Amino acid sequence: MKTEHFIQTLALASLAAAHPVSLSSSRLRAREVPQELSHKKYLTSVxxxxxxxNPAGIVDPVFGLLGNAAAAEGAGTIEDLDCLHQATADQAFTNAKAAGNIQGMTDALVFRALERNTGSVGLASVLCTSVQAVNPEIAALSQHQDPASEGAAEINKGITLELARQIASIGGDPLIAIESGTFEPGDVNDPTAAGNTCDTPDDEEGCIFTLNLLVPDATPEEIAAAVADVVPGQAAAAAPAVVVDAEVCAAFSASATATAAPVAVETAKAKTKGAGHRTSKAAAKAKAAAKAKAAAHHVSKAAAKAKEATNRVSNAVAAIATTSSAVGSSALGSCASASPLIEFGVGFDGRKDASFRPVDGATFSQGSAQNINIIASFICSQLQGACKADAAVVAACVAGQTAAQGAEGQAAADAFNAAF
Structure with missing residues (x-):
């Protein structure tokens, strides 16, 4: 999306939900090329x-698609405006899940993947890094990027395929993921920032659909292949909120255990906070506190086991520094000769900025991305699906994905690789 200027026509019509908004004339500025209503049916559903x-008092889903200056008007108590989009989808998904509403959960997932406003054609939007989503299905996703931004084609395709997997995991129609797509790339040199967008307030379906402007990121065949191993009712492998038992991790490396165990505590703490929004505050705090206490005990045991395992797995840990896998080759299934690791550097796929990519691009054929979650998600999916790797390997991969989300740059790649 090409502008962070505030919506005029929608502001008074559709923001009647959580609480009224006061819009002064100084806030109502002319927008250049708005498109935040292009997928309107999903905004309406969410x-x-x-x-x-709506414990956070989010005024309307549309604010999550705007730039931070405008988003602040309807963010409620959400402090990190770069996370408003995710927080909105997360709460909507939680509510739909509690009601057993599969279509509602699907709509919340699609909304999470929609493109967010930026100030100009070709400018990518900032990802949410400060908050972990309560629902792993939401946490596995990020927003589409401006189609004219660097690497957008590969990034957006990866997001669509991951969206399809998450939709399939809840029993929805994975082909709906195609509808999260965006427009044809605009001209980055156009001073008017005209782009190839639409924004029609009274189009209940969404003008990107009725005007046939959506550019699919993936084919139905590609989506079918991506979801082939997903079992409805079970979280897809890319879902990051998984706590891996320390004994399983120790079978691969002592560092894997040491990495996964603290994640268990942080996950429990996150659930402590999130539970207060979903159930009775008193009951939720008591239940989550017990989980946090149990997780802390688990960390203590895991640390001891990790120390005992150091001598037994030193060769496997050393192998992390190479391009070969640190786990036994047979555990990787049909990908026995492959490396499931991630590298971080500059110049991947012609990028000027540093990004992440699979070490073994032949086996894990995913283009580079600045969001490590896209690469980690693809590797974990391949290990579980195409490779038919052992369950313990997939579990270690998911633990690595979780650990990586709390770090940046090389530290994120190291956190993921340590799980193996």
């Missing part, structure tokens, strides 16, 4: 879901 329970 707004209805928010009304079931």
């Amino acid at each position: 707004q209805e879901l928010l009304q079931l329970d």
Whole structure:
């Protein structure tokens, strides 16, 4: 999306939900090329879901698609405006899940993957890094990027395929993921920032659909292949909120255990906070506190086991520094000769900025991305699906993906690789 200027026509019409908004004339500025209503049916659905329970007081889903200056008007108590989009989708998904509403959960997932406003053609939007989503299905996703931004084609395709997997995991129609796509790339040199967008307030379906402007990121065949191993009712492998038992991790490396165990505590703490929004505050705090206490005990045991395992697995840990896998080759299934590791550097796929990519690009054929979650998600999916790797390997991969989300740059790649 090409501008962070505030919506005029929608502001008074659709923001009647959580609480009224006061819009002064100084805030109502002319927009250049708005498109935040292009997928309107998903905004409408998510707004209805928010009304079931909206503890943060998010005014309307549309604010999550705007730039931070405009988003602040409807963010409620969400402090990190770069995370408003995710927080909105997360709460809507929670409400739909509580109601057993598969279509609602699907709509919340699609909303999470929609492109967010930026100030100019070709400018990528900032990802949410300060907050972990409560629902692993939401946490596995990020927003589409401006189609004219660097590497957008590969990034957006990866997001669509991951969205399809998450939709399939809840029993929805994975082909709906195609509808999260965006427009043809605009001209980055156009001073008017005209782009190839639409924004029609009274189009209930969404003008990107009715005007046939959506550019699919993936084919139905590619989506079918991506979801082939997903079992409805079970979280897809890319879902990061998984706590791996220390004994499993120790079978691969002592550092894997040491990495995964602290994640268990942080996950429990996150659940402590999130539970207060979903259930009775008193009951939720008591239940989550017990989980946090149990996780802390688990960390203590895991640390001891990691120390005992050091001598037994030193060769495997040393192998992390190479391009070969640190786990036994047989554990990787049909990908026995492959390396599931991630590298971080400059110049991948012609990029000027540093990014992440699989070490073994032949086996894990995913283009580079600045969001390590896209690469980690693809590797974990391949290990579980195409490779038919052992369950313990997939579990270690998911633990690595979780650990990587709390770090940046080389530290994120190291955190992921340590899980193996």
